[in-house]
Amino acid sequence: MKTITKKILIDRIAESTGMKRVAVKQVVQEFLDEVIVELGEGNRLEFRDFGVFEVKNRAPRIAQNPKTLERVPVPAKRTVKFKVGRRMREAMDLPADTADTVTKTAGVPGMTETKVTTTAAQAQSKIHVEMGPGVAGTIRAESTPSHEHEPANAH
DSSP states (O other), X not given: OOOXXXXXXXXHHHHHHOOOHHHHHHHHHHHHHHHHHHHXXXXXXXXXXXXXXXXXXXXXXXXXXXXXXXXXXXXXXXXXXXXXXXXXXXXXXXXXXXXXXXXEOOOSTTOXXXXXXXXXXXXXXXXXXXXXXXXXXXXXXXXXXXXXXXXXXXX
């Protein structure tokens, strides 16, 4: 298992969209900052098919130090719970070495169609995003078979 950092994701997004890395970094950081602000205010964040972030209040309790068996009071606190969405759950159920193709298309100047072959851990379906003037966006997901083991002249 590899660790994927924010820098790696920013580099991937910049490469796949053709946007400058600095602009992508600014957007990603602003997104993360907004997530933190909303959760800090106790709001629920829902990203369809990806998952839901919720703030949960933990009641105060009495814990026990396993070494000394001393009882220790633990104060109430807030924590963030993440509930996995449908597409992520399906991606986690696939074998890690399954390859899929992700196609992203956007009708935005400077952005072109990109096809990327990734592992199932990165993407479990073919995603087609269509954006037009004044349209927020439509996402359709279709399962795609892996063509990894086909002979080179089969295409």
